[in-house]
Amino acid sequence: MWIFGREGESGFSACSTAEEVTHGIDGHGLTAIVTGASSGIGTETARVLTLCGVHVIMPVRKMERGKKVKEAIIEEIPNAKIEIMELDLSSMASLRNFASEYCSLALPLNILT
Numbered sequence: 696m697w698i699f700g701r702e703g704e705s706g707f708s709a710c711s712t713a714e715e716v717t718h719g720i721d722g723h724g725l726t727a728i729v730t731g732a733s734s735g736i737g738t739e740t741a742r743v744l745t746l747c748g749v750h751v752i753m754p755v756r757k758m759e760r761g762k763k764v765k766e767a768i769i770e771e772i773p774n775a776k777i778e779i780m781e782l783d784l785s786s787m788a789s790l791r792n793f794a795s796e797y798c799s800l801a802l803p804l805n806i807l808t
Contacts, residue, residue, distance in 0.1 A: 713743040722749035727806035728797070729753055730784070733760040740808055742768050745775035749806065754782035754793055 707716055727744050731737030732753035741751050745768055755761035761779035769775050780796060783789040797804075 713739055714746065717743055717747050720747050722747035724748075725805040726750045726752065726802045727808065728804060729806075729808050730782075731808075733757060733764050737808070738764050741777065742771070744806070745772050745777055748776075750776040750802065751778070752797065752802075753777065753779045755779055756781070756783045 722744060725748075727741075727749050729737055729741045729744065729751055732741040732751070733755045741753055741764070744751050753761050753765065755764075758779060758781055765777055765779050768777055780793055781789070782793040
């Protein structure tokens with residue numbers, strides 16, 4: 696069973712890191728909205744996507760927490776294209792506002808996590 700450390704058909708295993716999996720991928724010209732980017736796996740997803748050159752949009756409920764994550768990513772990856780936008784998924788008004796603001800940026804949406 697490959698899950699216990701042996702590589703699967705993809706060449707990766709449960710022990711592979713996100714950086715290993717995305718090594719060599721050029722994401723320049725792509726835009727991603729990464730939900731949950733203010734903590735945990737969402738933060739790591741945003742960080743690794745910016746390493747690949749993807750323009751990352753971080754919709755966050757708590758802007759201050761989002762700013763800290765953005766600053767940490769920019770400290771590691773100075774040329775990172777990363778933005779934070781306010782979004783509370785429990786509020787339809789917030790969702791509509793986010794969608795309107797995002798549309799006004801005239802960016803494509805290539806990746807949604």
